[in-house]
Amino acid sequence: MMNSSNNALQQYLELHDAHREAIDAHSAAPMRALRSRARLRLEPPARLPRKADEGYARTDIDAIFAPDFGINIMRVPAPVDIAASLRCDIPNISTLMAVVAGDEFRPTDTLVRNMPAGVTLTSFSEAEKTMPGLVAGYLGRLADADEGADTATLLNSLLAQDGVLLHVSAGTVCTKPLQLVNIFNAGIPTLAARRVLIVLEPGASASLLVCDHTQSRGIACLASEVTEIFLGNGARLDYCHLEESNPDTSRVASLHASVGADATLDINGSTLSGGRTRNSYTVHLDHPGAQARIAGMAIASGTQHTDNNTFIHHHAPHCTSSQLFKYILDGSASGAFRGLIRVDQDAAFTEAYQTNRNLLASEQATMHTEPQLEIYCDEVKCGHGATTGQLDQAAMFYMRSRGIPQAQARMMLMQAFMADVVDTIAIPSLRDRLRMLVERRLNGQQTACGDCAAACAPAPSTQP
Amino acid sequence: MQQDILLKVTDLHAAIDGREILKGIDLEIHPGEVHAIMGPNGSGKSTLSGVLAGDPRYTVTAGSATFHGVDLLALAPENRSHEGLFLSFQYPVEIPGVSMVNFMRAAVNAKREYLGEPPLSASDFLKLMRNKRAVVELDNKLASRSVNEGFSGGEKKRNEIFQMAMLEPRLSILDETDSGLDIDALRIVASGVNKLKTQHNATIVITHYQRLLDYIRPDFVHILYKGRIVHSGGPELALELEEKGYDWIKQQVDNDEQQQ
Ligand SMILES: Nc1ncnc2c1ncn2[C@@H]1O[C@H](COP(=O)(O)OP(=O)(O)OP(=O)(O)O)[C@@H](O)[C@H]1O
Numbered sequence A: 001m002m003n004s005s006n007n008a009l010q011q012y013l014e015l016h017d018a019h020r021e022a023i024d025a026h027s028a029a030p031m032r033a034l035r036s037r038a039r040l041r042l043e044p045p046a047r048l049p050r051k052a053d054e055g056y057a058r059t060d061i062d063a064i065f066a067p068d069f070g071i072n073i074m075r076v077p078a079p080v081d082i083a084a085s086l087r088c089d090i091p092n093i094s095t096l097m098a099v100v101a102g103d104e105f106r107p108t109d110t111l112v113r114n115m116p117a118g119v120t121l122t123s124f125s126e127a128e129k130t131m132p133g134l135v136a137g138y139l140g141r142l143a144d145a146d147e148g149a150d151t152a153t154l155l156n157s158l159l160a161q162d163g164v165l166l167h168v169s170a171g172t173v174c175t176k177p178l179q180l181v182n183i184f185n186a187g188i189p190t191l192a193a194r195r196v197l198i199v200l201e202p203g204a205s206a207s208l209l210v211c212d213h214t215q216s217r218g219i220a221c222l223a224s225e226v227t228e229i230f231l232g233n234g235a236r237l238d239y240c241h242l243e244e245s246n247p248d249t250s251r252v253a254s255l256h257a258s259v260g261a262d263a264t265l266d267i268n269g270s271t272l273s274g275g276r277t278r279n280s281y282t283v284h285l286d287h288p289g290a291q292a293r294i295a296g297m298a299i300a301s302g303t304q305h306t307d308n309n310t311f312i313h314h315h316a317p318h319c320t321s322s323q324l325f326k327y328i329l330d331g332s333a334s335g336a337f338r339g340l341i342r343v344d345q346d347a348a349f350t351e352a353y354q355t356n357r358n359l360l361a362s363e364q365a366t367m368h369t370e371p372q373l374e375i376y377c378d379e380v381k382c383g384h385g386a387t388t389g390q391l392d393q394a395a396m397f398y399m400r401s402r403g404i405p406q407a408q409a410r411m412m413l414m415q416a417f418m419a420d421v422v423d424t425i426a427i428p429s430l431r432d433r434l435r436m437l438v439e440r441r442l443n444g445q446q447t448a449c450g451d452c453a454a455a456c457a458p459a460p461s462t463q464p
Numbered sequence B: 001m002q003q004d005i006l007l008k009v010t011d012l013h014a015a016i017d018g019r020e021i022l023k024g025i026d027l028e029i030h031p032g033e034v035h036a037i038m039g040p041n042g043s044g045k046s047t048l049s050g051v052l053a054g055d056p057r058y059t060v061t062a063g064s065a066t067f068h069g070v071d072l073l074a075l076a077p078e079n080r081s082h083e084g085l086f087l088s089f090q091y092p093v094e095i096p097g098v099s100m101v102n103f104m105r106a107a108v109n110a111k112r113e114y115l116g117e118p119p120l121s122a123s124d125f126l127k128l129m130r131n132k133r134a135v136v137e138l139d140n141k142l143a144s145r146s147v148n149e150g151f152s153g154g155e156k157k158r159n160e161i162f163q164m165a166m167l168e169p170r171l172s173i174l175d176e177t178d179s180g181l182d183i184d185a186l187r188i189v190a191s192g193v194n195k196l197k198t199q200h201n202a203t204i205v206i207t208h209y210q211r212l213l214d215y216i217r218p219d220f221v222h223i224l225y226k227g228r229i230v231h232s233g234g235p236e237l238a239l240e241l242e243e244k245g246y247d248w249i250k251q252q253v254d255n256d257e258q259q260q
């Protein structure tokens, strides 16, 4: 692919136009429909967002997509070591796990054998056989629907050929956590367009852990991920995302959710290692009593860049939302957070809070934060706060005066700083696991997951 | 005899934010001794404590401090602690999110590592915590919370002496440990300090009140004023100060200054 026009989008359009038949031929049917619509909307002057565009103050999406990435159009199975990645299984609890190798869904045997009644975790193409029409009924309704749907999302719709469906039928409570492990193992620079659709029917509940890993080393990888979540009335979803890749792997992700009456969406998104990361969360609280809690953390060092962008839209009365995002930035790492809460005129008795706190552990690290409130209703309780600072020097000296070495004192303070983000996770085993991973990360132990043998390439020692 | 000197401070000068606070401190402490340092507010007592403990906010501009033969000022704060120096803070610091247990375990095991000893087992450590809590009757509930977080003023001071008991220092500097303690707590904390006293260790007690010195009997009393020790004496000096205040000392020093 040549990047001729100084516009990263162009190369993907050219690729698409030249290979449309092959792309379609290897696609799940619902993706084909989405693709046609996306293609129309990507005509000039469409382009990928650049630094300083609104909402992208510090993140150049165009530059992230600019390298000459290969796309696995013919869907040749990626040489991912599934056995090794199986060890991502969470200690003390068995999850129902599936792997996404590149962009290809691969269930594990245990998943297939142990899937509880009423719960489906499968690819779009499989779902077409067992639940025809279901995916097509939801896909794109949130992510692509907006007139202003961002170009990176439309590009995902253009390129994604299949996706992962999690469906939980009405009233079904899935007690075992489900797990999706996204893995890159690339021989050449690779872009994977990943698509996830989560539908919880009324009264259903589930928890899903999504992990990002990269097994290859020194090869540029880019994950384009679009997740759509539909929560029926009274449904409850715990969604955890854990990014532990390497500096050569970038991620441009958007998550779009619609939360029904008295339904609860809990999100925890943690970036422990990676290259450039952009996560955007758009949550619609559509019906009375809907609730969303979004927590996120970034622990970044080296030249890592992490950008979280939220848009919480209160459409209905009596909805609550809370956001808690924390960053620890070391080395020359940079972070960005932009959080927008919008309360419509009809959304009386809204409660919406947002907190962003950041620790700069080095002089070179930088943080950009932009909290925003748009309130068109009087009967609301809203608040937001953002702080960026250094480690508490008084606490640091106190600890050292007791004999705790400086590096360890730093580590303990950073861990303490992240404690409340970890504590937002409702499932104890996931919470303990994240706590352990944060500790390892802050210790400079970079093995992605405990004793994982997957050799998910560690970042070069970049201990904060 | 040189070996008998636990701490020798010579002509110590120190500044904070470019302002000189300590202007030539001389102090010699031997094992088994208790020294009281008194002096008006702002005279530099906490500064001296901080400088000796290695608070990085202070810059030593001249002088030396030798701790049982070791150049104290060359050591990082954590190594000063490992060598046996302990500071009970005038204002103990709250550390939300760090539990007392993790904090103490890190401290104890760091010292053991420094001394070439293996870390304590979990059960030995908890036993040690329990024994030392008893020294100052520290509530188990406090020991299971974050470091000093939400502790009352008195609870914080009690927690300082608990930490002192855990670390078994050779030289303890108690910076106004009595402030904030109620009458019963003062007795408990003071008797805790006395229990920890041996002929091998020493204590510097910084206080404004004779009350504490009734419990912890000093061998020497020093008056710190304007960054210098301007007067030293025996325990009777504290009683004299209690009675007369600092004016006579201030006048004496200020007159001397004018004459120069
Ligand atoms: N950051 C600073 N910049 C300038 N001066 C400072 C700074 N911090 C402390 N000082 C000054 O240093 C002097 C000594 O303070 P120090 O705390 O050592 O006094 P102290 O003898 O312990 O008093 P107290 O009895 O009130 O505890 C005071 O005048 C104080 O205002």
Ligand SMILES: [Mg+2]
Pocket: B045, B046, B047, B090, B175
């Ligand atoms: Mg003081």
